[in-house]
Amino acid sequence: MVKVLVTARSFALCDEAKALLESQGYLITWNPVGRPLKEAELLELIPGMDALITGTDEVTEKVIAAGMPTLKVIGKYGVGYDNINVAAAKEHGIQVTYTPGVLTKSVAELAMGLLMAVTRNIAAMDQLVRQGKWERITGTELSGKTLGIVGTGNIGREVVKRAAAFDMNIIAFDVWPNPDFAAQYGIKYVSLEELFKKADFISLHAPSTPETVGMIHAKSLQSMKNTAVLINTARGDLIVEKDLIKALQEGVIAGAGLDTFAVEPLLDERFFSLKNVVLTPHAGSNTRETVARMSIMVATDVVAVLGGNLPHYPVR
Numbered sequence: 001m002v003k004v005l006v007t008a009r010s011f012a013l014c015d016e017a018k019a020l021l022e023s024q025g026y027l028i029t030w031n032p033v034g035r036p037l038k039e040a041e042l043l044e045l046i047p048g049m050d051a052l053i054t055g056t057d058e059v060t061e062k063v064i065a066a067g068m069p070t071l072k073v074i075g076k077y078g079v080g081y082d083n084i085n086v087a088a089a090k091e092h093g094i095q096v097t098y099t100p101g102v103l104t105k106s107v108a109e110l111a112m113g114l115l116m117a118v119t120r121n122i123a124a125m126d127q128l129v130r131q132g133k134w135e136r137i138t139g140t141e142l143s144g145k146t147l148g149i150v151g152t153g154n155i156g157r158e159v160v161k162r163a164a165a166f167d168m169n170i171i172a173f174d175v176w177p178n179p180d181f182a183a184q185y186g187i188k189y190v191s192l193e194e195l196f197k198k199a200d201f202i203s204l205h206a207p208s209t210p211e212t213v214g215m216i217h218a219k220s221l222q223s224m225k226n227t228a229v230l231i232n233t234a235r236g237d238l239i240v241e242k243d244l245i246k247a248l249q250e251g252v253i254a255g256a257g258l259d260t261f262a263v264e265p266l267l268d269e270r271f272f273s274l275k276n277v278v279l280t281p282h283a284g285s286n287t288r289e290t291v292a293r294m295s296i297m298v299a300t301d302v303v304a305v306l307g308g309n310l311p312h313y314p315v316r
């Protein structure tokens with residue numbers, strides 16, 4: 001019997017995708033821990049599986065080797081496949097697939113939501129009202145401010161569109177600038193150093209790569225305005241978290257809205273005592289609409305590969 005391990009937790013919310021796998025007669029094993037799996041946990045579950053549908057679990061070289069000789073396809077439920085050792089998968093002839101394009105708007109909306117939550121102190125005031133305190137915390141207006149976008153790919157561009165509707169000025173940095181899009185939205189591409197210096201708010205939308213890991217560190221934080229707010233819905237390892245915590249504690253920057261962390265689930269309790277931070281549990285793509293689209297996409301490609309066909313969305 002064909003066996004599929006599904007560790008991406010919200011996949012189970014989509015009946016249509018579940019039915020697609022079940023209609024093939026696959027035996028499905030669901031995530032037993034209710035959070036992304038560590039390497040050791042995957043090592044126990046992966047032997048004998050034909051397919052893995054993964055979120056942000058640690059799909060290391062060891063895990064992939066332990067899945068041999070049965071494992072044929074790893075379906076990434078999402079676009080950031082930095083948690084999968086793609087090179088090791090290729091070496092073993094395992095197809096990796098992903099779900100580009102369908103989560104873009106949801107992540108962009110959360111980025112804007114975090115920006116508003118931090119600049120208007122929404123979470124903090126909610127807590128005060130619940131404690132019976134009718135206290136207002138004076139916020140900062142977005143209109144007329146400069147937003148710095150790092151990475152004008154799919155998600156970064158959707159954030160630009162939303163920020164333009166808020167009458168913001170937009171500057172951006174990307175290793176592959178998009179001049180047509182920049183002209184359409186009046187974006188100015190600048191160096192990363194200039195972006196850090198000039199932006200009132202900074203939103204990260206670059207992938208985790210050797211070039212981007214640790215791109216936000218003590219020195220870059222020092223170069224930002226002390227009123228700056230940093231939003232990260234990309235990947236936690238883009239930021240040296242201990243440097244960010246220190247910067248937030250000392251008022252080097254004003255605040256942060258964070259959806260992704262170097263270690264997930266987030267364990268670093270120093271974040272919890274920071275009043276100028278809004279934290280979400282890697283929920284950027286977690287909307288009903290995106291969950292449905294991603295689940296069907298990943299299931300369709302897993303079925304294709306297990307049936308000896310080419311996937312629609314291969315990671316190359």
Ligand SMILES: NC(=O)c1ccc[n+]([C@@H]2O[C@H](COP(=O)([O-])OP(=O)(O)OC[C@H]3O[C@@H](n4cnc5c(N)ncnc54)[C@H](O)[C@@H]3O)[C@@H](O)[C@H]2O)c1
Pocket residue numbers: 078079080081101103104107150151152153154155156173174175176205206207208209211212233234235259260282283284285286
């Ligand atoms: N929070 C979430 O739930 C969530 C969901 C989906 C994606 N993500 C993250 O968002 C990232 C972006 O997603 P996307 O769909 O927009 O990807 P994308 O590939 O469309 O865009 C990435 C952009 O980053 C640029 N880039 C690459 N290296 C760079 C560098 N060194 N400096 C600046 N820019 C660089 C690329 O040129 C590209 O324009 C993903 O890689 C993923 O890590 C998070």
